[in-house]
Amino acid sequence: AGVPLKGRVFIIGLGLIGGSLALCIKAEHPKAKIIGYDINKKQTRLAAMLGVVDEVAEEIETGAAEADLILIATPVKKIETMIEQLCHLSLKQGVIISDAGSTKVEIVKKAACLRDKGYTFVGGHPMAGSHKSGVQAAKSILFENAFYLLTPETDTDPEALESLKMWLKGTKARFLQVHPAEHDYLTGVISHFPHVIAASLVHQAERTSRTQSLVTRLAAGGFRDITRIASSSPHMWKDISLHNKDVLLQLFTDWQEEMARVANMLRAENEEALLQYFSRAKQFRDEMP
Ligand code: NAD
The missing domain is CATH 3.40.50.720 (NAD(P)-binding Rossmann-like Domain)
Incomplete structure (x- = not known):
């Protein structure tokens, strides 16, 4: 006490x-x-x-x-x-x-x-x-x-x-x-990088909405969950991304490589690989505290 x-x-x-x-x-x-x-x-x-x-x-x-x-x-x-x-x-x-x-x-x-x-x-x-x-x-x-x-x-x-x-x-x-340094890497992975992704998903929906206004009305459940953090203070996030620039740039590279691998699975219609990809993600996500 x-x-x-x-x-x-x-x-x-x-x-x-x-x-x-x-x-x-x-x-x-x-x-x-x-x-x-x-x-x-x-x-x-x-x-x-x-x-x-x-x-x-x-x-x-x-x-x-x-x-x-x-x-x-x-x-x-x-x-x-x-x-x-x-x-x-x-x-x-x-x-x-x-x-x-x-x-x-x-x-x-x-x-x-x-x-x-x-x-x-x-x-x-x-x-x-x-x-x-x-x-x-x-x-x-x-x-x-x-x-x-x-x-x-x-x-x-x-x-x-x-x-x-x-x-x-x-x-x-x-x-x-x-x-x-450990702090900045960990928060880069679990917070700062996801923030950029959330913002980019919103930008993608915004571009679509220019020609298809229905997109914002359909963006319910999942889209709202994954983009909720995009509503945080832009000033705060400008500062954070500049401060953690090196970590973010590395994570962008890693992620682009991963997206390229997923694109290859899709192009090849590799069912086994896609199933593995989503299964492993589900398993790790379900096991998170
Ligand atoms: P906020 O916008 O609610 O508050 C920040 C305050 O700082 C504002 O009132 C602003 O007027 C003031 N300020 C700005 N420049 C100033 C200056 N030069 N002198 C005095 N005051 C000044 O933001 P927040 O969410 O409270 O975030 C504050 C800090 O906490 C940031 O560094 C952020 O990275 C960190 N943080 C935020 C969160 C979150 O989820 N919001 C979580 C953990 C840590």
Whole structure:
């Protein structure tokens, strides 16, 4: 059992993820003071109104100065910008800085400047979300039972890592430690690449709809399931794909090779091979937890 922590938590980026993390921290640590910052004043006003944060900071400097924990939950490219800004500030001794970005290699690389100054930075990625965005969609149960990936370095202070997990206990997520490159490859396979595929399927349907308007009315069940994620924030996904470019390009190549193999099975009307292809996929899919 954990003792409720006191102290100041500064959250940069009060959207779906930043807002939900604020609610989780407040639920577990009611005495903690949660200060929020967002470039979009509508989001900060809403966050204050909804009671997601206790206080709004007008500047990064004022919010960061006395913080015990700083969480960055902006789109991934902006996380780099925020880290750069924090590197130029004088922060509290013992502060822990983490982020919620969907990519890790570039972010952890950028955070070297914080570690050089003696601050603890631990990359983080709560692996739950929604295609909704904005603080109005924030909820404290968002991360329940989800994996929360953390990417500490070999020289990360184990006590600071434990303390970060204590701060985040209210997420009720399952913490896992992975290497940043491993993180980006795995999330590339199970999240970022499928996202591009979902978008491409929607584009294909859109092209068809120009001449056959019936297509959108027929696109029910399966098509809706497989393309649901294409409704997420385009800005967020632009950033994620740029950050994970190398992994995505490799996965495109692998996938094109696989499609070429399937095309060959079809061309040859190879029933046995097609049956195997779908059977193996079904078996692995059915066995997934
Ligand atoms: P969101 O659009 O709901 O929120 C992002 C917030 O960041 C917005 O309020 C925006 O105004 C703010 N912001 C943008 N630039 C800023 C800046 N320069 N300074 C301060 N604030 C700024 O997006 P989200 O879904 O909460 O995603 C936030 C982060 O969490 C992203 O890095 C994303 O990759 C990651 N993430 C998202 C999900 C998901 O499913 N949505 C899941 C896990 C992790």
